[in-house]
Amino acid sequence: MRPGGGGPTLPGVSTRPDDDLLFPPPRPRWGDLAAGIAVAFILIPQALAYADIAGMPAANGLFAATLPPIAAALVASSPYLQTGPVAMTSLLTFGILSTLAAPGSPEYVGLAAVLALVVGVIRLLIGLVGAGVVSYFMSQPVLRGFTSAAALLIVSSQLPTALGSAPPDGHLLFRAGWSLAHPSSWHAAALAFAVAAVAVVALSSRIHPLFPGVALVVVIGLVVARASGFDGPAVGALPTDLPPFSLALPWSRLGDLLLPGVVIALVGFAEAAAIAMTYAARDRTRWNADREFAGQGLANLTAGLFGGFPVGGSFGRSSINRLSGARTRWSGAITGLAVLAFLPAAGILERLPRSILAGIVIAAVAPLLRPAEMWRIFRYSPAQGTVGFATFGLTLALSPRIDEAVLIGIGMGVAVHLVRELRVDVDARTEGDTLYIRPAGVLYFGSANRLSEALLDEIARHPEAMRLVVDLSGIGRLDYTGAMALRSLADQARDAGMEVEVIGVTPPSRRIIDSVWHDRPGGLPGWRDLLKRARRR
Numbered sequence: 001m002r003p004g005g006g007g008p009t010l011p012g013v014s015t016r017p018d019d020d021l022l023f024p025p026p027r028p029r030w031g032d033l034a035a036g037i038a039v040a041f042i043l044i045p046q047a048l049a050y051a052d053i054a055g056m057p058a059a060n061g062l063f064a065a066t067l068p069p070i071a072a073a074l075v076a077s078s079p080y081l082q083t084g085p086v087a088m089t090s091l092l093t094f095g096i097l098s099t100l101a102a103p104g105s106p107e108y109v110g111l112a113a114v115l116a117l118v119v120g121v122i123r124l125l126i127g128l129v130g131a132g133v134v135s136y137f138m139s140q141p142v143l144r145g146f147t148s149a150a151a152l153l154i155v156s157s158q159l160p161t162a163l164g165s166a167p168p169d170g171h172l173l174f175r176a177g178w179s180l181a182h183p184s185s186w187h188a189a190a191l192a193f194a195v196a197a198v199a200v201v202a203l204s205s206r207i208h209p210l211f212p213g214v215a216l217v218v219v220i221g222l223v224v225a226r227a228s229g230f231d232g233p234a235v236g237a238l239p240t241d242l243p244p245f246s247l248a249l250p251w252s253r254l255g256d257l258l259l260p261g262v263v264i265a266l267v268g269f270a271e272a273a274a275i276a277m278t279y280a281a282r283d284r285t286r287w288n289a290d291r292e293f294a295g296q297g298l299a300n301l302t303a304g305l306f307g308g309f310p311v312g313g314s315f316g317r318s319s320i321n322r323l324s325g326a327r328t329r330w331s332g333a334i335t336g337l338a339v340l341a342f343l344p345a346a347g348i349l350e351r352l353p354r355s356i357l358a359g360i361v362i363a364a365v366a367p368l369l370r371p372a373e374m375w376r377i378f379r380y381s382p383a384q385g386t387v388g389f390a391t392f393g394l395t396l397a398l399s400p401r402i403d404e405a406v407l408i409g410i411g412m413g414v415a416v417h418l419v420r421e422l423r424v425d426v427d428a429r430t431e432g433d434t435l436y437i438r439p440a441g442v443l444y445f446g447s448a449n450r451l452s453e454a455l456l457d458e459i460a461r462h463p464e465a466m467r468l469v470v471d472l473s474g475i476g477r478l479d480y481t482g483a484m485a486l487r488s489l490a491d492q493a494r495d496a497g498m499e500v501e502v503i504g505v506t507p508p509s510r511r512i513i514d515s516v517w518h519d520r521p522g523g524l525p526g527w528r529d530l531l532k533r534a535r536r537r
Contacts, residue, residue, distance in 0.1 A: 031325030036334025038324045039317050041215040043084055044339060046317075046364070048235060048349070049357035050085035053157060054093040054309050055103030056112060058235050061085055062339065062346060063243040064308030068299035069336035075127075076295035076329045077288040078276035082317035083299045083332055087154050087365050088147070089268040089312040094157075095400035096260040100253065109307075110250045111257070116311070117304035118254070118261030123269065124297025127290045138270055141377050141384045142409040144370065145391030146267070146402070151368035153399055158358040164190030164232050172399060190232040190355035193221055197359025209323050214360055221356040222348070233354045238346040243306035263403040264310050272296055272313030279322060316364060383420070387412045422447050426454040427474075428462075435465035438504075440474030443482030452485050459493060468493045473504030483509075483516040 043065050051061025065084045072083040093112060094103065101108040126134060156176035160167050164187025167178040179185065197217045204213025225234070272292060280287035296312065303311050321331050374392065378385025391409030398405045424441035437458055439451055459468070470486070472478075490500045505513060 027330070029327045029330075031327045032331040032334055035321045035324035035326035036331045037338050038210075038212075039082055039321050039331070039335045040338035040342070041212060042317055042320060043082070043335060044342060044349075045214055045218050045352075045357060045360055046314075047085045047339070048352075049361045050087060050090040051309075052161070052354070052357065053087060053154060053361065054085070054090035054112065055098055055108060056093075056309055057104055057109065059237075059239040060109060060112070060307055060309060062239060062343065063306055064303050064311050066243055066336050066340040066343070067306050068303045068308060068311045069332045069339075071302040072295040072299035073329045073331075073333035073336075074295065074298060075291055076332065077286075077291035078279060078318075079329045079331070080279050080318050080322040080326055081272060081276050081292070081295075081313045081329070081332065082321050082335060083272075083296065083313055084311050084317070084335075085309070086268075086271065086312040086314050087361065088150055088271065089264060089310050091150055091154055091157075092260075092264050092268065092403055093310050095402045096257070096264075098400050100256060107250060110248075111253060112309035113246070113304045113307065114249050114251065114254060115257050115261055115264070115304075116300045116309050117249075118257050119265045119268070119310045120297045120300030120302075120304060122262055122265040122297070123293045123300060126265070127292070127294030127297055130290050131293075134266060138267065138410065139384070139387070139413040141374075141388030142391050142406070142413050143270055144374055144377065145388035146395050146406055146409060147368050148370055148374065149392045149395030149405075150402060151365045152396065153402070154365045155362050155369075158361050161233065161358040162191065162194035162355050162362065163187070164355055173396065187232045187355075189228070189230055190353060193225075193230075193232075193353045194355040194359040194362075197221070197356045198363045201360055201363035209319065217356060217360065218349075218352060222352055225351050225353050230351070230353055235349050235352045235354060235357070238350055240344050240346055242340070242343065243308070245306055247305070249304075260403050263406055267403075267406050268310065268312040269293065269296060271315060275313050275315050275318045279318070383416045384413075387416055418446065422450060424451045424454065425474075426451070426458060428458040430462055430465060433465055434467040434469060435459065435462050435498075436469045436471065438471040438474050442477045443475050443485070444477065444479040445481035448481045448485035451482070452489055455489050456492070459496070459498075465498065467499045467501070469501045469503060471504040472502060472509060473506060475506065475509060478509040478512055480512060480516060483512050486513075487516060 044062070047061035047065035048058045049061075051058050051064070054061075069083045072081070076083075093115060096115065097103070097108055097111050101111055153172050156172045159176040160179040163179050163185070165179040165182065165185035167175040167182075167185075169175075170178075200217045201213045204211040204216070224230075269292075273289060276287050276292055299311050303309060317335075321335075374385065374388050377388050387409065390412060391405060394405035394408055395402050421442050421444070424439050424443060424447045427438045427440065429436050435458065437455055439455070441447060441451075443451060455470075459465070468490075470490070472486075475482075486502075490502070493500050
């Protein structure tokens with residue numbers, strides 16, 4: 001049984017350790033009920049805060065926190081993953097939509113719903129066709145560079161609210177800088193609430209991961225705001241009805257959202273994948289990327305149809321979910337149901353100072369600023385580190401269109417990989433009249449010519465050699481073009497009167513070499529004997 005998988009269950013529930021991998025979901029356990037409700041207390045204020053980051057009305061943040069977690073629980077693979085509004089996806093949403101419509105406007109809200117549907121369809125299709133492997137395609141340097149820059153942008157977006165200032169329109173960094181440079185515009189009470197929120201949330205995680213810092217800040221903030229007659233920016237009117245279903249969306253702008261939707265679908269899934277894989281490893285259980293893609297796809301489809309915006313998996317809420325006793329993916333559904341049940345009473349949060357929400361976001365996102373990790377990558381691999389720093393800089397420079405920065409960063413990462421794959425090192429030595437050549441690297445159509453040139457140079461440098469031994473143990477991968485290049489080299493060496501022998505043929509390379517290095521009518525004899533010797537070696 002999986003560690004932590006014991007304990008009482010609801011009546012009639014099987015305790016098989018793989019129950020949480022079945023479809024439909026297993027019946028919930030008592031731990032799921034407690035964990036789901038605990039996470040809901042955190043999700044409600046976070047949903048309001050992340051809606052602000054996304055440029056959406058606060059009401060839509062609550063809508064995105066109700067039905068999407070329930071939809072994700074239907075097919076999700078991880079029993080702990082908590083779905084809903086998240087900071088990175090919200091920032092991506094704002095970056096994409098703020099260039100198409102005024103944030104918070106009806107058109108903007110409609111575009112956010114269409115974007116969520118696009119993200120949902122893409123993720124669902126990836127899951128259905130079994131292409132979940134794409135979740136591993138984003139390199140760590142690109143991911144680290146983007147995450148650090150995005151965290152800086154998110155903190156910058158919240159600084160004016162935390163300070164209670166009203167900076168002029170402009171870039172996020174400009175607005176943050178203007179607010180910091182004009183202390184006369186600060187609202188003392190708003191700043192006090194923000195500082196208190198940051199302090200309590202940051203300290204609560206040190207006291208205990210389950211210490212309800214977020215909920216405590218919200219409750220105390222509401223009480224103090226009402227008692228003191230706080231006159232700063234507050235959350236404002238919130239919905240008390242169920243999320244509205246609507247297909248009356250700006251479909252004419254669908255073309256503008258397709259490529260950005262692909263970016264959010266893939267980049268936004270990186271956090272969910274990291275969460276699920278981390279906890280699967282700790283619990284020694286299976287995890288299925290295709291199932292997770294499908295679950296996240298259903299969540300975004302639901303968000304688009306019911307007044308939300310793109311959603312994803314939250315590392316912080318998933319951690320709380322696990323520590324609170326969650327055992328099946330029903331815990332996420334219970335969180336959604338708890339938020340749904342809260343909607344009729346949502347009006348109690350209307351007087352909540354917005355600076356408290358800003359403080360909650362800053363405390364949650366600030367740890368994602370990890371310049372030390374980027375420097376470690378650079379020291380290990382200057383090329384990869386350069387890609388990470390370039391992605392960091394591009395994310396800041398191109399904001400709000402940070403999706404474009406991600407695409408450029410991915411392109412640079414692929415380019416660095418291809419350039420590195422073009423290189424094939426050749427180690428040559430002689431013993432008597434025998435020339436030993438050991439190529440190392442990946443031998444494919446892109447590097448075949450370079451290898452041929454390097455091998456011929458070595459043969460030319462040793463005219464006294466009468467025997468050539470080619471050691472292929474250093475070749476990590478070989479394609480048809482590479483095998484043909486090796487055969488052509490051996491043919492030329494034999495034409496020059498050298499005896500050729502191949503050793504160290506690895507199992508992955510043997511099949512392609514066997515299919516290429518065969519006797520040709522009218523060609524040079526002896527290839528089958530050569531290959532037999534290679535196999536014996």
